[in-house]
Amino acid sequence: MSQWVDQIFVLFKNWLVGYLPAGWQGAAGVILCVIAIIAVYPTLFAIAVLLERKGLGRMQNRYGPNRVGPFGLLQPVADGIKALTKEDVVPLRADRVVHFLAPIVLVVAVFMLYAVLPMGRHMVLVNLDAGLLFFFAMGASTELAVFMAGWSSRNKYSLLGAMRAIAQMISYELVLLLSTVVIVMISGSLSLVTIVDAQNHYTGIFPHWYVFTPWGLAGFLVFVIASTAETNRSPFDLPEGESEIVAGYFTEYSGFKFALFFLGEYVEMLAIAGLGVTLFLGGWTAPLSVLTWVPSWLWFFAKIMAWICFFIWLRGTLPRLRQDQLMNFAWKFVLPFTLLNLLVAAIWRFMGGGWLRWVVCSTMVVAAYVGMGRIEMFKRRIGPRTYRYAEE
Amino acid sequence: MTGFATPLAGYLLVAALLFAIGLAGALTRRNAILVLIGIELMLNAANLNLIAFWRYGPNPQALTGFMFAIFSIAVAAAEAAVGLGLVISIYRHTHTTDLDQMNRMKG
Amino acid sequence: MGVIFYLLAALTLAGGLAAVLLKNTVHCALALTVAFAGLALLFLRLDAQFAGFAQILVYVGAVAILVVFAILLTRGSETPTEGVFSRSWFVGLVIAAAVFAALGAAIVESAPALPGETAAPSVTVLGIGDALVTRYVLPLEIVALLFTAAIIGAVIVAMREKERAK
Incomplete structure (x- = not known):
């Protein structure tokens, strides 16, 4: 029974495709999967936006949207109708062709990301041998859309936002890529399906997720930081800092095109969360061996939504960084730490089994973190943190 | 399709045409950055040749042409970074990227 | 095709x-x-x-x-206001055309001798990685060295600007 529920979507697809002549079945299956992806992720986007508005509202002691439908649950629908019916304003001096193409390039590139993500057991559009490389190649293409949007608007805030966004995305893309290399080193594959399968074992009731190893934990933390920056989320939301440069690169977009940018941003966030879940948190595998009866796709989407909630929490908590702090953090702290982490993963790989590698690798990760923090403190002549209270 | 005798000839012709376009761009444009764009096109045309020869060559399992292309992509990235860095530092000196005006050896 | x-x-x-x-x-x-x-x-x-x-x-x-x-x-x-092509654009065009003519002639001439359609080679990422650290390890190291040199060069260019600003 549980097996049947687990594979319900695959069985449904096979049943539908079965009515077609044999020559068409492959193509029809792919088209069905694409339709499913295009239907599911915008729905998740609507849920994520509602969660974000409600959650942020609660964190700031207000209600959030509560007028449309019960508890404001239909707010995304209202937003969608509003975006569709609004006038599409294009600035007079804007480069019309590029201005029109930018949101399309973004949305297409972002939806391509899902082609290689395994969303459940046997639920992946294409199991590419170089899946991780494909994901990063498509992710890199979004930078170009950001530049096109910012440059074609002929607006200094747009251009500044685009320059900030690209500088930030390039810096953190490097970190993001390097933080996933440890996974490739240990699992020996770039295929995301193989990486999930390698994590699908249990010791007792606990899973073999990569986050539960010294190098995996370090890589995971770096990945979380870099993914926050890569999706321009707070505290790394300088490219669209409302208080400084209006809305960054999509200032001059309105109506449906603005909605496309908004969609693209959230769908990319979901995709990067999906990649993080796949690489470090076991993808669709259950967190405890006693819970394997729950359908695999449910675990995948639950983990993604948990990740999104974490992002919302971060946004409600942390203040925005300054541009130089952002760059210094990426190049002088996170990047060297990630490179050291590669060394740790290599040592882990060649020390074989046993408890010794746990001790050695944990020590190395902690020493790298503490040492680099101390060096930075020494260079800036910062002492230990001090507190001053009003009563004194 | 009748057009070329073999698929390899088609790819080689495309690569040759792209190379010629890149060469023409590099030789005729005024802007230094566009000259670099022309050079990039030429490098890419060479990559296409390497991959095509690897694919239709006698021993594709040896990966020779493929590896050549991978290394060429890597080197071209470094080349673009250094070339554009030079263009920017020249621009800081002379406040122009127009190659016709860069005719002095003295900085 | x-x-x-x-x-x-x-x-x-x-x-x-x-x-x-x-x-x-x-x-x-x-x-x-x-x-x-x-x-x-x-x-x-x-x-x-x-x-x-x-x-x-x-x-x-x-x-x-x-x-x-x-x-x-x-x-x-x-x-730019004063044209986008350099003064010697005609010479450049002629050279490019000549190069294409030479390459094209060579390709058309040798087209019948070129190998025809072959079966797709099966290349795995594992195989590529294996080749990179065995047979092609020397070029790999040289590329790494080149990248290091490029990074150092970029940093030096940026640093010199900073000193001048002082």
């Missing part, structure tokens, strides 16, 4: 032509990206999956961005 090859070839060549012909420098850079993407698709068509993705990652993701950054930093996004 087939229709897909002709479409991709047309896309690539159109991108390349636009990149060298358009007036606005940023448009040229964007057209260059189209050419890069077309080439990546041609690589995929040639069963070189890894090279195709690497092409997109490196060229569309990095080189194109570098080019537009350089254009913006050199105030090149405005269309």
